[in-house]
Amino acid sequence: MKLSLIRRASVAALVLAATVAPAVAAQSSDTTPRSGTAVKAAAIGAKARLLGEKIVPYKLAFQDTTVGGLSGIDRNPCTGEYVMISDDRSVLQPARFYTARIDVDGAGVHSVDFTGTHPFRQPDGSVYPPVSAGDGKAVDPEEVRVDPRSCRRYWWAQEGDRPRSASEPVIQPSIQFANRSGAYRGQLPLPANYEITTGDLGPRRNKSIEAITFGDKDRVLTSAVEGPLLQDGPEPTLEHGALVRVTRQSREGAVLGQVAYPLEKIFAASDPSSPWPPDTGVPSILAFPDDPSRYLVLERTWVAGSGYKIRVYDATTRGATEVGGMDSLVGQRVVPMRKKLVADFHDLGLSTVDNTEGMTWGPILPNGERTLILVSDDNFADDAVTQIVALGVRVR
Incomplete structure (x- = not known):
């Protein structure tokens, strides 16, 4: 999500629709952060502490490419290396990914060394x-x-484009898979309500698929749209949150279920002198290894005059309403996923809080904690950073 570019672009101001928000039977259960750097999620069971961080140099040159726009990260379980995707839309160089070694342990993030890069390729x-x-x-x-299952394929999501005018083409979102050199190997069929249409249905512009994860013993791919679908009600405001759809699919594309995740309200009022509205959504979701109903969910919010709010939640689909058959969530009695706060980045003592968009499990520490590695998307802007953050997460 190119927030820095949005602040610079000439886009129309967001008009909040005067529609009725979805009826929610169970509200989100955000916890109040405690003092210090550890925040508990008592009901679901995870707590996190800061291990360390590392800032990648701005516009680092690597193998004839410009490192930046890192909006997703995953760890290769076979090699221990990390793969990171850039959201450069082939403007600086062709759409691509990077591999890197990240030296992290209980004492912090010691180094980030890029080892390779490849462009993603079309079927031809x-x-x-x-x-x-x-x-x-x-x-x-x-x-x-x-x-x-094999470490030989990379699955990647791209959110397409809902055009601003009828003269521009619609680019549909997709979940594709490629080999380790970026060559196209196939595409996952998506649920019908993920399709961008010419009417008031489907994902909002720049609010489509940003989050995918494997779970349930690697048999299920779960995806989340970044913001509420157009038919599901308005985006979050200072007064209310919103519901975004989370979908479980088989590797062949069969939809196994769809539930709603409750996005938080906007955390602060915008600077009245700014023309840019608040922007919030779900840029990443991560399955727990041993519980097919449980996920870490990353919420990223930007507000003019207040900057970024980055929060990680422990969430479960247990007891959530099946919404796949609902054309709209407006006016429906929906029980969303339950969630508890794991970490608010403002409570961790970081050098800065920026546009964090990707997360993955790292190695297990000797004390039993799992490391959680997160990366921020600098949008190739000189007022932002590419930040690698490592948290220690104790799972119960």
Whole structure:
């Protein structure tokens, strides 16, 4: 999600629709952070502490590419290396991913060393064109996962593009898989309500698929749209949150279930002198290894004058209403996923809180904690950073 670019672009101001918000039978249960750097999620059971951070140099040159826009990260369980996806829409260089070694332990993040990069390729073998080409073939890469069954494939999500005018092409979101060199190997069929339509249905512009994860013994791929679908009600405001859809699918694409996740309200009022509205959503979701109903969910919010709010929640689908058959969530009695706060980045003592968009499990520490590695998307802007953050997460 290119928040820095949004602040600079000439886009129309967001008009909040005067529609009725979805009826919610169980509200989100955000916890109040305690003092210090550890925050408990008592009911579901995870707590996190800061291990360390590392800032990657701005516009680092690597193998004839510009490192930046890192919006997704995953750890290869076979090699211990990490793969990171750039959301460069082939503007600086072709849409691509990086591999890297991240030296992290209980004492912090010691180094981040990039080891390779490859462009993603279309079915005909060509790289993706820049979005400015206007031919409808551009992509907006946002998330990447290493196939845990073989480590030989990378699954990646791109959120497409809902055009601002009828003269621009619709670019549908997709979940594709590629080999380790970026060559196209296939695509996952998506649920019908993930499709961008010409009417008031489907994902909002720049609010489609940003989050995918493997779970349930690697048999299920779960995805989340970043914001509420157009038919599901308005986006969050200072007064109310919103519901976003989370979908479980088989590796072949069969939809196994769809539930709603409750996005928090906007945390602060915007600077009245700014033309840019608040922006919030779910950029990443991560399955717990041993519980097919449990996920870490990353919420990222930007407010003019207040900056970023980054929060990680422990969430479960247990007891959540099946919503796949609901054309709209407005006016429906919906029990969303339950959630508890694991970490608010403002409570961790970080050097800065920026546009964090990706997360993955890292190695298990000697004390039994799992490491959680997160990365921020600097949008190739000089007022932002590429930040690698490591948390120690104790799971109960």
